[in-house]
Each structure stands twice: as C-alpha cells, then as structure tokens.
Amino acid sequence: MEIMVLGPGCSNCTKLVELAKQAVKELGIEAKIEKVSDMHEIMKYTMSTPGLVVNGKLKHYGKPLPDIAKVKELINSEV
Amino acid sequence: MIKQFADYMTYSIMKLGQGTALADSVNFFIYDTIKIFLLLFTIIFAVAVLRSYFPPEKTKKILSHKKQFIGNILAALLGIVTPFCSCSAVPLFIGFVEAGVPLGVTFSFLISSPMVNEIALVMLWGLFGWKIALIYAATGVVLAIISGIVIGKLNMEKYVQDYVWEMKVGEMAVANTRFHDKLVYARDYTKDLMKKLWPYVVIGIGLGALVHGYVPTDFVVKYAGPENPFAVLVAVLIGIPLYSNAAGMIPVVQALVGKGMAMGTVLAFMMSVTAISFPEAVILKNVLKMRLIYTFFGIVAVGIIIVGYLFNAIL
Numbered sequence: 001m002e003i004m005v006l007g008p009g010c011s012n013c014t015k016l017v018e019l020a021k022q023a024v025k026e027l028g029i030e031a032k033i034e035k036v037s038d039m040h041e042i043m044k045y046t047m048s049t050p051g052l053v054v055n056g057k058l059k060h061y062g063k064p065l066p067d068i069a070k071v072k073e074l075i076n077s078e079v
Numbered sequence: 080m081i082k083q084f085a086d087y088m089t090y091s092i093m094k095l096g097q098g099t100a101l102a103d104s105v106n107f108f109i110y111d112t113i114k115i116f117l118l119l120f121t122i123i124f125a126v127a128v129l130r131s132y133f134p135p136e137k138t139k140k141i142l143s144h145k146k147q148f149i150g151n152i153l154a155a156l157l158g159i160v161t162p163f164c165s166c167s168a169v170p171l172f173i174g175f176v177e178a179g180v181p182l183g184v185t186f187s188f189l190i191s192s193p194m195v196n197e198i199a200l201v202m203l204w205g206l207f208g209w210k211i212a213l214i215y216a217a218t219g220v221v222l223a224i225i226s227g228i229v230i231g232k233l234n235m236e237k238y239v240q241d242y243v244w245e246m247k248v249g250e251m252a253v254a255n256t257r258f259h260d261k262l263v264y265a266r267d268y269t270k271d272l273m274k275k276l277w278p279y280v281v282i283g284i285g286l287g288a289l290v291h292g293y294v295p296t297d298f299v300v301k302y303a304g305p306e307n308p309f310a311v312l313v314a315v316l317i318g319i320p321l322y323s324n325a326a327g328m329i330p331v332v333q334a335l336v337g338k339g340m341a342m343g344t345v346l347a348f349m350m351s352v353t354a355i356s357f358p359e360a361v362i363l364k365n366v367l368k369m370r371l372i373y374t375f376f377g378i379v380a381v382g383i384i385i386v387g388y389l390f391n392a393i394l
Contacts, residue, residue: 008362010166039173039365043248047174048135049167062134063164064267 001031001078006042006051006061013037013050016065020052023071029079054078081117085110104292111206111284111330118205119198119280119326123272126197127265130162131256135171142188143178147231150184155223158191159216162268168359172366176239177248183231190379191223194354198276202329203349207336214390215346222350222382229378238371276326283327290334300339310344311387315380318351325353342394347387354379 003020007013017035024031036042045051048062052074059074060066066074085106089095095102138161142154163171168189175185195216204212256264303310321328332345360372367375 008166008169008365012166039169040246042170043173043177043246047139047167047170047248048162049170062162062167064264064271067267 001029001075002055003031003033003075004036004041004051004053005033006036006045006053007049008039008042009037010049012063012065016050016052016071019065019068019071020075022068023075026068027072027076027079029075031075081110081113084113100292102292104288107291107334108284108288111287112281115202115205115280115284115330116277118201119273119276120269122201122204123197124265124269126160127162127268128261130160130268131261131264133157133160133162135161135163135167135174138188139174139178139180142175142180142184145181145184147181147183147228150181151187151224151227151231154180154184154187154227155191155220158188158223159195159220161188161192163192166362168362169365172363173243173246174248176243177246181231182236182239183227183229185227186230186375187223187227189375190226190354191220193356193359194223194350195219196325196353198272199325199329199349199353202326206329206333207345211342211346215349218346218386218390219350219354222379222386226375226378226382230375233374235371235374238368238374240366240368243366279324279327280330283324283330286327287330287332287334290331291337294334294338296338298338299335303335303340303344305341305343305391310341311347311384311391314344314348314387315351315355315383318348319355320357321352322356322358325349328352341391343387343390343392346390347383350383350386351380354383 003024005013005017005020007016013035017033020033024033042049042051045053045058046061050061050065051058052060052071054075055078057078059077088109089102089106090097093105095105138157141157142150145153172185172189175188176182200212200216203215301307303314329349332340332348336342336345355376360376363372
C-alpha cells in the first residue's frame with residue numbers, strides 16, 4: 001500500500017505523517033509512507049493541505065486533522 | 080448574570096475593597112474571561128458549520144473567470160466564510176490562478192480571508208458591541224475589494240512566479256458530506272482552535288485587566304487619543320508583528336479604549352494585526368515575486384491607515 005501525506009511542511013503536515021505511521025503500525029499492515037512537499041504533486045490532489053492520499057485516492061484534506069481512529073478507518077478502507 | 084458572579088467573586092469571596100485598583104482589575108478579569116470564552120465557543124462552532132458549506136474548491140469554481148469588480152466583491156465576501164490558513168496559501172493561490180480566477184480577484188480573497196476572521200469578530204462584538212464588529216467587517220470587505228481592484232488594474236501578472244502559470248491541476252474531489260459530518264468537523268475545528276487560542280486570550284484579558292486597574296487615563300489619552308496625529312501610524316506598525324494574536328490583543332485594546340484610545344486607531348490596529356503578516360509574506364514568496372509582495376502589503380497598509388484616520392474623524 002502507498003500512503004502520501006501532502007503538505008509544504010507546516011506543523012499540521014508533520015502531525016499527519018505521525019498519525020499515518022501510528023495507524024499503519026496499529027493496523028499491522030505493510031505500507032510505504034511518503035511525505036510530499038512538491039507543489040506540482042500536491043496540486044494534483046488538493047489545494048487544502050495537509051492531504052492524505054491512499055493508493056492514489058485523496059482521503060482527507062485540510063484542517064482540522066482527523067483523529068487516529070479516523071486515519072485508521074481511512075487507510076483501512078483501501079486494504 | 081456574569082456581572083453578578085464577577086462582583087460576588089471579587090467583593091464577597093476574595094474580599095477586595097470596592098473601588099481599589101486591584102479589585103477593579105480582578106473584577107474585569109473574571110467578567111471578561113467568562114464572557115469571552117462563552118462567545119468564542121458559540122461563535123467559532125457556528126462559523127465552522129457555516130464554513131463546511133464553502134470548501135475552497137467550491138469558492139474557486141464560483142470565482143473562476145469572474146469579471147473584475149463583481150469578482151472582487153464575491154471574493155471578499157467568500158473570504159469570510161471559506162476556511163483557509165496561511166500555510167495553505169500557496170496551493171490555494173495556484174489553484175485559483177490555474178482555474179482562471181483573475182489576479183486582483185484572488186487578492187481580494189487573500190486580504191479579506193485573514194482580516195475578517197471569526198475570532199476578531201467575536202472579540203470585537205463581545206468587548207465593543209455589535210456595531211463596532213459590523214463596522215470592522217464591512218470596512219474589511221470594502222478594503223479587500225478596493226485593494227484587489229487596484230492590484231488588478233496594475234496588471235502585475237508578470238510578477239507571479241513563472242512556474243505558477245504552467246501548473247496543471249487535477250480535477251479535485253469535493254467530498255459530499257452529511258450534516259452529521261459537518262457537526263463533527265465543526266466540533267474538531269472548535270476544539271483545535273480553542274486549544275491553540277486559550278492562553279493568548281487569558282494573557283490578553285490579564286493584561287487588559289492590569290491596564291484597566293492601573294494605567295492612568297491621561298497617559299492613554301495623550302498617546303493613543305484622537306488628538307495625537309501619529310497614533311494610527313504607530314498602531315499599524317505595532318500591529319504588524321503581532322500576527323494571529325487578535326484574540327490576545329483585543330482585551331488590551333478594550334481596556335485602552337476605556338481610558339481614551341480613539342476608535343479609528345483601534346480599528347486600524349486590529350486590521351494590521353490580522354491582515355498584515357510576515358510569515359504570510361514569506362510563504363507567498365513561493366508564488367509571487369518581491370515586487371508584487373511589496374505592492375500587496377503596501378496597498379493594504381495604506382488602506383488600513385486611511386481607515387484609521389477616517390474613523391477617528393467620524394466616530
């Protein structure tokens with residue numbers, strides 16, 4: 001599974017990366033988590049950062065961040 | 080009712096002598112803290128629900144290929160309700176430009192969105208009454224419209240970073256959410272914001288309470304009163320580095336107004352706090368060349384100063 005966190009690098013993006021890592025660990029699945037800060041890439045998906053993309057599908061965008069249960073649910077929907 | 084509670088706490092529980100500077104400060108602090116937090120929770124939640132109906136994607140669609148003037152008015156109004164923080168200013172800017180939103184219209188949005196924010200409105204309403212809050216919002220919208228039109232007329236498209244024009248943007252998903260999701264969004268939004276905000280509010284009210292109890296009226300009238308021609312200018316300069324601390328600044332300002340600070344100076348100061356920010360300028364450097372950034376902040380600053388003198392003259 002491929003997970004991307006989109007964002008120019010503000011504190012919320014960093015938090016979302018942490019949440020994604022924790023979710024993957026708790027779900028016990030194999031996943032590559034990538035932090036994407038390149039504007040060209042980000043703009044393919046959303047203009048509200050941070051964004052969470054799972055297997056090429058935008059699952060969350062903007063503030064406020066989802067909580068850990070929600071992140072797990074979002075990732076799990078692509079398993 | 081809050082007033083009675085504050086009086087009861089100050090004079091009966093803490094047994095402070097009525098009329099002393101300490102009692103005045105403590106009473107002011109208790110009363111304002113309760114009132115402001117009640118207002119903040121209610122209004123932020125309500126605004127968050129409203130905002131969930133205006134995601135940036137939708138706003139972009141509404142504004143794309145709009146004519147100047149009409150576009151500027153719409154953009155300034157949508158700026159109030161579209162959720163947006165300065166860390167997503169870059170993708171938002173690119174998204175707008177790519178969708179054919181004229182540059183001046185985009186700026187109307189970028190000016191009104193931070194300036195007319197719910198926190199500033201709540202605090203002004205709670206501490207100065209709805210009339211001042213309304214004047215602030217209306218002036219902010221007018222300023223955003225005019226600044227956007229001026230920037231549009233200056234034909235500054237060449238001062239946007241070149242790569243922005245070459246960006247290709249994918250078709251973005253706008254999730255259709257149910258009402259329940261909107262309430263959850265509003266709850267999380269309120270919780271997030273309050274967590275960040277509350278220390279500033281408490282410190283601000285505390286400072287305001289000190290001013291209220293201890294700073295002499297003559298002093299304030301002399302420096303911030305309507306007779307000092309430089310007050311507006313200085314207020315705007317002081318406001319620039321205080322970005323995002325609207326919640327903490329307003330209680331202090333309110334206490335100063337009680338001692339004779341002029342209302343136009345207050346409005347100019349608040350606009351400078353919310354609308355002009357260095358971090359935003361740094362972020363915008365990713366999409367704008369320096370010349371356009373200077374122009375942008377220059378026009379807004381001049382507008383704010385005019386607003387200050389204007390209201391000092393008529394209020």
